[in-house]
Amino acid sequence: MKQVFSNPVLVKEIKLRFRSPKSFIGILFYLIAMCIFVFGFILLTTQFSGTGYFRPEESFFMFTMLTYIQLGLILFITPGLTAGAISSEREKQTLNILLTTAQTSFQIIFGKLTSSIAFLLLLLIAGLPIYSMVFLFGGVSPGQLGIIFLYFFLTMLAIGSIGIMYSTIIRKTIVSMIATYGTMIFLSAVTGFIYLVITGMNTMVSGSLSSSPVGHFFASINPVVLVLTLVSPGSDTFITDTTKVDFPIWAGYAIFYICITALAIFISVKKLRVNMKRTK
Amino acid sequence: MIEIKGLTKKYGSFYALNDINLTLQEGTVFGFVGANGAGKSTTFSILATLLQPTSGDAFVNGKSVRTDPSDVRKQIGYMPDFFGVYDQLKANEYLDFYGASYGISEVERKVLIPQLLELVNLSHKRYEYVDLLSRGMKQRLCLARSLIHDPKVLILDEPASGLDPRARVEMRDILKQLKGMGKTILISSHILPELAEMCDEIGVIDGGRLIAHGSVTDIQAQLAGERHITVKAKGLLENVATFFEEDPFVSSVELHTEKNSVTFNYRGTEDDQINLLKKAMDHSIKIISFSETETDLEDVFMEITKGAK
Ligand SMILES: Nc1ncnc2c1ncn2[C@@H]1O[C@H](COP(=O)(O)OP(=O)(O)OP(=O)(O)O)[C@@H](O)[C@H]1O
Ligand SMILES: [Mg+2]
Numbered sequence: 001m002k003q004v005f006s007n008p009v010l011v012k013e014i015k016l017r018f019r020s021p022k023s024f025i026g027i028l029f030y031l032i033a034m035c036i037f038v039f040g041f042i043l044l045t046t047q048f049s050g051t052g053y054f055r056p057e058e059s060f061f062m063f064t065m066l067t068y069i070q071l072g073l074i075l076f077i078t079p080g081l082t083a084g085a086i087s088s089e090r091e092k093q094t095l096n097i098l099l100t101t102a103q104t105s106f107q108i109i110f111g112k113l114t115s116s117i118a119f120l121l122l123l124l125i126a127g128l129p130i131y132s133m134v135f136l137f138g139g140v141s142p143g144q145l146g147i148i149f150l151y152f153f154l155t156m157l158a159i160g161s162i163g164i165m166y167s168t169i170i171r172k173t174i175v176s177m178i179a180t181y182g183t184m185i186f187l188s189a190v191t192g193f194i195y196l197v198i199t200g201m202n203t204m205v206s207g208s209l210s211s212s213p214v215g216h217f218f219a220s221i222n223p224v225v226l227v228l229t230l231v232s233p234g235s236d237t238f239i240t241d242t243t244k245v246d247f248p249i250w251a252g253y254a255i256f257y258i259c260i261t262a263l264a265i266f267i268s269v270k271k272l273r274v275n276m277k278r279t280k
Numbered sequence: 281m282i283e284i285k286g287l288t289k290k291y292g293s294f295y296a297l298n299d300i301n302l303t304l305q306e307g308t309v310f311g312f313v314g315a316n317g318a319g320k321s322t323t324f325s326i327l328a329t330l331l332q333p334t335s336g337d338a339f340v341n342g343k344s345v346r347t348d349p350s351d352v353r354k355q356i357g358y359m360p361d362f363f364g365v366y367d368q369l370k371a372n373e374y375l376d377f378y379g380a381s382y383g384i385s386e387v388e389r390k391v392l393i394p395q396l397l398e399l400v401n402l403s404h405k406r407y408e409y410v411d412l413l414s415r416g417m418k419q420r421l422c423l424a425r426s427l428i429h430d431p432k433v434l435i436l437d438e439p440a441s442g443l444d445p446r447a448r449v450e451m452r453d454i455l456k457q458l459k460g461m462g463k464t465i466l467i468s469s470h471i472l473p474e475l476a477e478m479c480d481e482i483g484v485i486d487g488g489r490l491i492a493h494g495s496v497t498d499i500q501a502q503l504a505g506e507r508h509i510t511v512k513a514k515g516l517l518e519n520v521a522t523f524f525e526e527d528p529f530v531s532s533v534e535l536h537t538e539k540n541s542v543t544f545n546y547r548g549t550e551d552d553q554i555n556l557l558k559k560a561m562d563h564s565i566k567i568i569s570f571s572e573t574e575t576d577l578e579d580v581f582m583e584i585t586k587g588a589k
Contacts, residue, residue, distance in 0.1 A: 008380035016368045093364035100358045101381035274332045276349045
C-alpha cells in the first residue's frame with residue numbers, strides 16, 4: 001500500500017492537478033449542478049404534486065436520475081482525463097526523460113491511471129452528501145448505493161485503462177482522444193443497439209424466441225443496461241426473456257470489464273518502452 | 281565502461297548508423313562530433329535504451345542495452361537534445377520528482393537537491409516554475425536532473441546548444457567539475473573546438489560511420505594529416521631548408537628570407553616531431569623558434585566531413 005502512495009508519477013500528477021484552479025472550478029460546478037437538480041426536483045414535486053411532501057417513489061426516481069447523471073459523468077470525463085496521459089508527455093517531449101528513469105513501465109502506467117481515477121473518485125465522493133439526501137426520504141438502501149459505486153469504479157478503471165492504452169500506442173493525443181471516446185460510445189450506446197437488433201431479428205425470423213448468447217453478451221457489457229438492473233433489480237428478467245440466456249448481467253459485466261482492464265494495462269505496459277531485444 | 285559493438289540502425293534501407301564500434305574507459309570524457317544527421321542523437325538514444333538498434337549491441341558497465349535495459353538506465357544520466365519540462369512544477373519539485381523516480385528517499389532528496397541546484401548555479405531559481413526559466417537555465421536544470429541518481433555515465437546530447445557564450449563557458453566548467461568526480465561523460469556537438477578543450481577523446485561520425493576516434497591531437501594529426509610548422513633560424517636559410525627537406529614526413533618547404541624563417545607541412549606523429557627537432561639541434565642549425573601554426577579545428581572538421589561523403 002505504501003508503494004502505491006509513493007508512486008512518483010501519481011504524487012506528481014496529483015500535485016499538478018490540484019495546483020491548477022481548473023480542477024476546483026470543475027468540482028464546484030459539478031456540485032452546484034447536482035444541488036440545483038436535487039433541490040429543484042424536490043421543490044417541484046412538493047409544490048406541484050399537491051401532497052406537499054416528498055414520497056419514496058419520487059425519491060427513487062430522483063435516485064435513478066442521479067445515478068445516470070453520474071454514469072454519464074464517468075463515461076464522458078474518464079476518456080478526457082486518460083487519453084492524453086502518455087501522448088501529451090510525448091508531445092511535450094518529457095516522455096523520453098521519464099522513460100530513462102529507473103521506474104518500471106508498470107509503475108508509470110499505474111501512476112497515470114490512478115491519478116486520473118483519483119480525481120474522478122473525488123468528484124463522486126464530493127457528490128455523496130447530495131446523494132444521501134435520497135436516503136433521508138427512503139426508497140433506496142445504502143447497500144444498493146455501495147454496489148453502484150463499486151460498478152462505477154470498475155467502469156472508470158476499464159475506460160481509464162483503455163484511454164491510457166490508446167495514449168500509449170497512438171502518437172497524437174487528438175487521435176487517441178477520438179479512439180477512446182469512440183470506444184466509450186461503442187460500449188455504452190452501440191452495444192445496446194446491437195442487442196436490440198439481434199433480439200429483434202430473432203423474433204422476426206423464428207417467430208418464437210430462440211436463445212441468443214450474442215445478444216445477451218452485448219446487453220451485459222452495456223453500462224446503461226447495467227445501471228438499470230442495479231437500480232431496479234427486476235429489469236434483469238427482461239434481458240433473460242428476450243435472449244433466453246439466464247446469466248446475471250452484473251456478473252457478465254464484471255467479468256468483461258475486469259478482462260478489458262487487465263488487457264489494456266498489459267498492452268500499455270508492453271508498448272510504453274521500445275523493445276530493445278532483437279526482433280528478427 | 282562503454283562498449284559499442286557493431287551498432288547499426290536502419291530506417292528502411294537508410295543507414296542512420298552503420299557498424300559503429302567504440303570502447304571507452306571509465307572516467308573518459310568523450311566528444312562526439314558530426315554534422316547534422318550524422319547519427320549522434322541516434323547513437324545516444326540507443327545508449328539511453330530509447331531506440332532499438334537494428335543490429336549490434338552496446339554495453340554500459342558490462343550491461344547490455346538489449347538484454348538489461350533497466351540496469352543500463354540506472355547507470356546513466358541522459359540529457360536529450362530536445363526536451364520539455366512540466367509546467368506548474370517548480371525547479372526543486374522538478375528535481376524531486378525525478379529523484380523519486382530513481383527511488384531516492386525523501387530524506388536524501390532534501391539534501392541532494394540544493395546541492396545539485398548549487399552545482400548548476402540555479403539556487404536562486406529554486407522556487408521558480410520550470411517552464412518560466414530561460415532556455416539556458418532549463419538546460420542546466422536538465423543537467424542537474426541527469427545527475428540526481430549519481431550515475432557513473434553521463435550522456436549529454438548537445439548540452440551547449442542554444443546557450444550564450446557565457447553560459448557555454450559555465451556549462452564547460454560544470455562538466456570539468458563532473459569530470460573531476462570521475463564520471464564517464466559522452467557529449468555530442470557540431471563544434472569541434474568546443475569539445476577539443478574539455479574532452480580526452482574525440483569521435484567523428486559522418487553518415488552513420490565512425491570515421492575517426494582518438495585523442496584530440498591524434499585526431500588532428502590523423503585527419504588533418506599534416507601540421508603546419510614554422511622554423512625561425514639564424515645562418516644560411518637554404519641550408520636549413522635542405523636539412524628539413526630530407527625528412528620523410530616533411531613536404532612543401534618554403535623559404536621566407538625577409539622573415540628569416542622556413543615553413544613546411546609535417547605529417548609525422550608528435551614523437552617524430554620531437555626527434556626531428558633534436559636532429560636539427562645535432563646538425564647545429566641555429567634555431568630561434570620552432571612552432572606549430574595551429575590548424576583551425578573548424579577547417580579540420582570541414583575537411584573530414586567533406587571527405588567521407
Ligand atoms: N524515425 C526516423 N525515421 C527515419 N529516419 C530517421 C529517423 N530518426 C532519425 N532519422 C535519420 O537518421 C539520421 C541520423 O539522425 P540523428 O538525429 O542521429 O543525427 P544527429 O547527428 O543527432 O544530427 P543533429 O546534429 O542534427 O542533431 C538522420 O539522417 C535522420 O534523418
Ligand atoms: Mg542530434
